[in-house]
Amino acid sequence: MIKFSNVTLLYPQSTTTVIENLSFEIAEGEMVLVMGHTGSGKSSLLRLINGLVPHHTGGILAGEISVDGISTRYVRPGALSGIVGIVGQNPINSFVADTVEEEIAFGMESLNFHPEVMRKRVEEALDQVGLAQLRDRNIATLSGGEQQRVAIASALVMHPKVLVLDEPTSALDPIAAEEILSLLQRLVHDLSVTVIIAEHRLERVIGYVDRILLIEGGGESSLGIPEEVLRHSNLVPPLIKLSRALEISELGINTREVRRATDDIRKALPDYERPTANPGDGVVELTEVRHSYGAKEAIKKISFSLSSGEITALMGRNGAGKSSLIKVITGLITPTHGTVFIDGRSIIEIQSEERSRLIGYIPQDPGDILYLQSVEEECQKTDRDKNLATGTTLKYLHKLLPTVSKESHPRDLSEGERLTLVLAIVLVSDPRIVILDEPTRGLDYEAKEKLSLLLKEASRRGASILIATHDVELVAELADRTIFIAEGEKVADGKTLDVLLASPAFAPQVSKVMSPRRWLTVSDVLAAKRVDQ
Amino acid sequence: MWGFFIALSCAVIATGNVVVALGAVGLAALLVYLRREEGPWGSSFKWSLVAGLYLMVIRLITGILIGVPRPGTTLFTVPRIELPSWLPGIRIGGTVTWERLSSSLSEGLIIASVIALFGAANSVTSPRKLLRTLPTSLYQVGVALTIATTVLPQLVSSISRIRSAQFLRNGKKVRISSIALPLLEESLSRAIHLAQSMESRGYGSSRLRSRYRPIPFKKIDSIFLGAGTTLALLAVFS
Numbered sequence: 127m128i129k130f131s132n133v134t135l136l137y138p139q140s141t142t143t144v145i146e147n148l149s150f151e152i153a154e155g156e157m158v159l160v161m162g163h164t165g166s167g168k169s170s171l172l173r174l175i176n177g178l179v180p181h182h183t184g185g186i187l188a189g190e191i192s193v194d195g196i197s198t199r200y201v202r203p204g205a206l207s208g209i210v211g212i213v214g215q216n217p218i219n220s221f222v223a224d225t226v227e228e229e230i231a232f233g234m235e236s237l238n239f240h241p242e243v244m245r246k247r248v249e250e251a252l253d254q255v256g257l258a259q260l261r262d263r264n265i266a267t268l269s270g271g272e273q274q275r276v277a278i279a280s281a282l283v284m285h286p287k288v289l290v291l292d293e294p295t296s297a298l299d300p301i302a303a304e305e306i307l308s309l310l311q312r313l314v315h316d317l318s319v320t321v322i323i324a325e326h327r328l329e330r331v332i333g334y335v336d337r338i339l340l341i342e343g344g345g346e347s348s349l350g351i352p353e354e355v356l357r358h359s360n361l362v363p364p365l366i367k368l369s370r371a372l373e374i375s376e377l378g379i380n381t382r383e384v385r386r387a388t389d390d391i392r393k394a395l396p397d398y399e400r401p402t403a404n405p406g407d408g409v410v411e412l413t414e415v416r417h418s419y420g421a422k423e424a425i426k427k428i429s430f431s432l433s434s435g436e437i438t439a440l441m442g443r444n445g446a447g448k449s450s451l452i453k454v455i456t457g458l459i460t461p462t463h464g465t466v467f468i469d470g471r472s473i474i475e476i477q478s479e480e481r482s483r484l485i486g487y488i489p490q491d492p493g494d495i496l497y498l499q500s501v502e503e504e505c506q507k508t509d510r511d512k513n514l515a516t517g518t519t520l521k522y523l524h525k526l527l528p529t530v531s532k533e534s535h536p537r538d539l540s541e542g543e544r545l546t547l548v549l550a551i552v553l554v555s556d557p558r559i560v561i562l563d564e565p566t567r568g569l570d571y572e573a574k575e576k577l578s579l580l581l582k583e584a585s586r587r588g589a590s591i592l593i594a595t596h597d598v599e600l601v602a603e604l605a606d607r608t609i610f611i612a613e614g615e616k617v618a619d620g621k622t623l624d625v626l627l628a629s630p631a632f633a634p635q636v637s638k639v640m641s642p643r644r645w646l647t648v649s650d651v652l653a654a655k656r657v658d659q
Numbered sequence: 660m661w662g663f664f665i666a667l668s669c670a671v672i673a674t675g676n677v678v679v680a681l682g683a684v685g686l687a688a689l690l691v692y693l694r695r696e697e698g699p700w701g702s703s704f705k706w707s708l709v710a711g712l713y714l715m716v717i718r719l720i721t722g723i724l725i726g727v728p729r730p731g732t733t734l735f736t737v738p739r740i741e742l743p744s745w746l747p748g749i750r751i752g753g754t755v756t757w758e759r760l761s762s763s764l765s766e767g768l769i770i771a772s773v774i775a776l777f778g779a780a781n782s783v784t785s786p787r788k789l790l791r792t793l794p795t796s797l798y799q800v801g802v803a804l805t806i807a808t809t810v811l812p813q814l815v816s817s818i819s820r821i822r823s824a825q826f827l828r829n830g831k832k833v834r835i836s837s838i839a840l841p842l843l844e845e846s847l848s849r850a851i852h853l854a855q856s857m858e859s860r861g862y863g864s865s866r867l868r869s870r871y872r873p874i875p876f877k878k879i880d881s882i883f884l885g886a887g888t889t890l891a892l893l894a895v896f897s
Contacts, residue, residue: 220853511831
């Protein structure tokens, strides 16, 4: 169905090739995962399939790409719209119309389909993704998962043979992500659509895909069945890490397989429960906080306190009230009822400049707070803002990220580097509480590990850390405590171990394998093994 | 429907008569009552009435304060402010006559009624529906407008998101220049994504376009359009 022969891609004004001498072939009805480090050219590869690269983005293409026998070199993406459907990371950015039905019909209108054919196909597409009840709704009012399904439906309606998805679940909570992925699997099975998907959170997709295309730095790439590719990869989901750590020769890619392989180990190992950090003194204190926007109640009577040296995860579906809660704690909104105290002082009484020293906030998109021309300037500005000696922030940044050049422009940094820069800016003044909003979006495992280390270090120095996230594995690895909110109410609050094990949808991979033993991560299992020896 | 309302506003402007204006607004109100659409645009007649009322009051106040003197029955006198000699013909304050008051009142009323008619048109047919009835040759303009109306709220939320993030960085007032760069980057990448999505869905690759659920031109539409045009012509040539 898709054939790449000796494909090399080079963007103008760039010295390095994005893709080098890549050859592979994907058959009809296959579901293939494209994986690689951030910036390894995954997105470019996906856009090559329907010719957006280089027709739309520019760039020099060598080699030959054919999709369903058509060479993308001579055909513009629009002409391929009946063969390749493409779904982006942020569906809201790709919507043209305002209601679900019209959005789905847009592609067919462009190609001058007959109205009656359109009616029939829209109906089909709505049924395939299960959106029939929402057909007249305004797209902006839908949830993230529903929007993603609209995007998939508007690709499906063209009856494509290939569906290309670029990190379709990165913005979604685990349950919505699961729904999208099983929808894709059903399409593969029922309609024999070929699905190409790029994703960083391997633990989410690994169970669904038939083959993996691994793109490594330096033009290396390999395509094979998951067990084979993951054996040599250094980007692996927790499941594979577990098998490696336990030295199981047979690599399993789903919970059931690994569970079977670890049967003896699971039963033999002694009890071990990860030690919980001793929380220090209270830093943040929320008492009966309520907040409503007009008639809509976003937060319904939430009370909790966060202590120094404690890492807390804030979890919940999209729209559960996480962002509102963060805004309340940072003092951006004053709750309609209840109080927020930081170090015993009410947040409304603290001047905003002092508040910014007490509270470190890392936005979802770190680029939001970077606007100067170089890394050095950003660091100098931080020194001035926080009354630090000149050069403190830059020195601190170099400790975290030795490779970064101070002259480079913040926009040219990789996603992980940019996050580290913002972390340096925030952490340099030792804030009492650090709040992160969905920090792992678009990060590969290595960048994520680095983030974990940094946050652990900060919490050892006495900061209280609050992470709002959908990333279950990150929570399992990092958080001492987990607060779970739904519909603006606190539904669970306790040790991460207890909260995550209580809900099957939010359980990390290792715990699914090791259940009923109370282990969340590979290091938990290894610690149990050490107890044994 | 839109045609009818446009013609009606032409008539109101052309005659400049308060009675005609009030009559037109009354007719519009009746039509809105009968044919209102559900949805966010449905209440636009109400809001346009409110906006029109505001404008009328503003016109009245400026009419009282600033203006060319008109002879007539004196009602009351506002203290007059002397202006430098290089501003001849304009005076602030002074005698307010009945004639001046009534003329500014009727002018305000006409402006208000035109706005109300526009709002009524929106109430009866949402602008998006109007875009869909446009001939295909105007379609590209329509798509641009639709995208603009969806992108605008997104832009506003981006601005507030970036502003609060930067405010939390140092607690100082956020300057517009510092929002501009992240915002520009985001808007550009959004525009590129949108263009890619449109292109990969076949936009612009066929010269002809079809319309999903086309809205046919009904008999009642012709009647309204005809009536409106007649009224406008009568008003202009009478």
